[in-house]
Amino acid sequence: MKIVSACFAGIHCRYDQRHNALAEIRRLVREGKAIPVCPEQAGGLPTPRNPAEIVGGDGEDVLDGKARVIDNQGNDVTEQFLAGARKTLAVAQAVGAKQAILKERSPSCGSCMIYDGTFSGGKKPGVGVTAALLRRHGIEVVSEETMEDRSAQEPGKDDGPAKG
Numbered sequence: 001m002k003i004v005s006a007c008f009a010g011i012h013c014r015y016d017q018r019h020n021a022l023a024e025i026r027r028l029v030r031e032g033k034a035i036p037v038c039p040e041q042a043g044g045l046p047t048p049r050n051p052a053e054i055v056g057g058d059g060e061d062v063l064d065g066k067a068r069v070i071d072n073q074g075n076d077v078t079e080q081f082l083a084g085a086r087k088t089l090a091v092a093q094a095v096g097a098k099q100a101i102l103k104e105r106s107p108s109c110g111s112c113m114i115y116d117g118t119f120s121g122g123k124k125p126g127v128g129v130t131a132a133l134l135r136r137h138g139i140e141v142v143s144e145e146t147m148e149d150r151s152a153q154e155p156g157k158d159d160g161p162a163k164g
């Protein structure tokens with residue numbers, strides 16, 4: 001069983017109420033092999049919501065209390081991001097998930113790169129809050145760019161900047 005970013009399953013859970021549907025991931029969900037979770041919704045944030053970025057580090061630093069998650073209006077949403085990460089971990093552990101396929105560059109789901117905290121579109125190496133927590137508990141985290149089947153991306157999918 002895998003955990004997947006819910007926006008990959010076609011759920012309109014992004015900050016801008018769009019999705020990032022991928023055919024391969026939708027198939028995994030349909031076949032009962034993957035559970036879609038949106039950590040930001042699970043943490044209590046509404047949809048649509050303000051885009052947020054990690055300021056002062058990455059998800060590892062947020063877990064360690066050294067960085068915060070701030071939205072583009074200056075609101076501190078760190079607690080919601082942490083709550084969402086914990087709930088995603090709880091789901092993963094409940095279903096015995098060994099792997100998560102999460103959306104790259106999201107402050108929750110990014111596994112290699114995230115936005116750099118300046119709201120300028122810049123990116124930096126780092127992980128999102130949920131990706132960091134899952135990895136700390138032994139769950140492999142990959143992205144749509146590092147998962148095995150890259151032929152799966154649906155033409156015309158509703159994509160765009162991933163900021164949650």
Ligand code: SF4
Nearest residue numbers: 005006007038103164
């Ligand atoms: Fe939710 Fe954003 Fe992760 Fe998609 S990338 S599942 S919208 S937190």
